[in-house]
Amino acid sequence: MEMKALIGLLLLAGCHGVSSEIYSLKYTLTASSGVSNFPEFVAVGMLNELQMGCYDTNSQKIELNHSWMDQWARDYPDVLKEITSRAQGYYREMKADIEPLKKHFKQTGGVHTYQCMYFCEWDDEDNATDGYEQYGYDGEDLDMKTWIRIFLPQVEWDEADRAFGGYFTGECVYWLKKYLAYGKSTLQRTERPEVSLLQRSPSSPVVCHSTGFYPDKVVVFWRRDGEELYEHVDHGDVLPNPDGTFQVSVDLDLASVPREDWRRYECVIQLKGIEDIFILLDPALVRTNWGKTGPGRDGGVKSEITTPIIIVCVVLLLAAVAAGVIVYKKRKR
Structure with missing residues (x-):
């Protein structure tokens, strides 16, 4: 069997x-x-x-x-x-x-x-x-x-x-x-999902990630200009969360799509007991862990201040190393 x-x-x-x-x-x-x-x-x-x-x-x-x-x-x-x-x-x-x-x-x-x-x-x-x-x-x-x-x-x-x-x-x-x-x-309750658009790198697919929903009977799909997409779409499995809710991800490969055309796409989430959720593929809404623009992992926007902070940290590190060398030489003498 x-x-x-x-x-x-x-x-x-x-x-x-x-x-x-x-x-x-x-x-x-x-x-x-x-x-x-x-x-x-x-x-x-x-x-x-x-x-x-x-x-x-x-x-x-x-x-x-x-x-x-x-x-x-x-x-x-x-x-x-x-x-x-x-x-x-x-x-x-x-x-x-x-x-x-x-x-x-x-x-x-x-x-x-x-x-x-x-x-x-x-x-x-x-x-x-x-x-x-x-x-x-x-x-x-x-x-x-x-x-x-x-x-x-x-x-x-x-x-x-x-x-x-x-x-x-x-x-x-x-x-x-x-x-x-x-x-x-x-x-027999219904919990509305939280939906995020994610992208790991510029060449990676855009992920429509839905989490925190209940029950697990959910439908998530991508569409362009109102028409559902079947090509270049990868549906993930519905997975349980530790709190008893569920999550699911659906990837969309946009490698051949110009960035200015992204707004023609949207992610649709259907869950029994709530109205359909529509998330427009706005590049500004995509959370990434690369680049200087767009929301970061924590939902905040990355800014130009990142590079100066790194430079300051490097300078402080070099100063600490130099001070250590001076102390070492004095002790040796």
């Missing part, structure tokens, strides 16, 4: 839009062997790529990450106990499974990791659901045929597969919706 991509940008008939929201729930379980100073088993629960809680064999309990998860635990204490018991059971099973895996791959000692992931998602517009499981060993995907050959006869796997199919569209989605209800203020 191949690892599925989570959620991409929504592109319909060449037109951009951010309409329905797709929510996901993921559990990642990791058992290890031969790893010092690290728990033998770690289980992490993620809601829309936001960590909800974590269990490990060192603490032997589930640590919750948000106040709304604390409230969920107060409302469902028995479920929290059951999940803790499940994690302990998974630990015993996965720890035991490492030996058959080592035998299959003709390994003896060394460091080894065995991972299992359960994933389900729900579309709030058409109520569609999906889900799957994925296994990994020593950092590589473990295809299901190999997994079945090591652990289960085909008949038993067919029965387990049917049971898991019901789990992904039933229990998993049920709790996904429950968690969403508790974390609504966090997970």
Whole structure:
């Protein structure tokens, strides 16, 4: 079974839009062997790529990450106990499974990791659901045929597969919706992005960098004279920020475009819940770390004072060296 991509940008008939929201729930379980100073088993629960809680064999309990998860635990204490018991059971099973895996791959000692992931998602517009499981060993995907050959006869796997199919569209989605209800203020909020135009060097592409936005369903693109550009454009991945928001960059190569034509270009940012943002490609707005004009890294404008400061620093440095030489000669005498 191949690892599925989570959620991409929504592109319909060449037109951009951010309409329905797709929510996901993921559990990642990791058992290890031969790893010092690290728990033998770690289980992490993620809601829309936001960590909800974590269990490990060192603490032997589930640590919750948000106040709304604390409230969920107060409302469902028995479920929290059951999940803790499940994690302990998974630990015993996965720890035991490492030996058959080592035998299959003709390994003896060394460091080894065995991972299992359960994933389900729900579309709030058409109520569609999906889900799957994925296994990994020593950092590589473990295809299901190999997994079945090591652990289960085909008949038993067919029965387990049917049971898991019901789990992904039933229990998993049920709790996904429950968690969403508790974390609504966090997970169903909208945060407007901060947008900057960046350029590393005169020959580098101009980067439209958007950061601090939420949710991660964003569309960013360049256009010229109102028409979207597809050539000389490089779309980066949407990446998480430490505070739970996201960032993305889209590069535009302007190597063959005269500087006086830059104003024909603009960066467009579309995020559900806010009006579209348009940033005109004005050379004066481009933040650089080169040249004497244009905003600098800190957003301030570089000026002609930079060179005199450097000259003064060099003169002071030479004076200090000369003074050191004089002192050294006096001490020697």
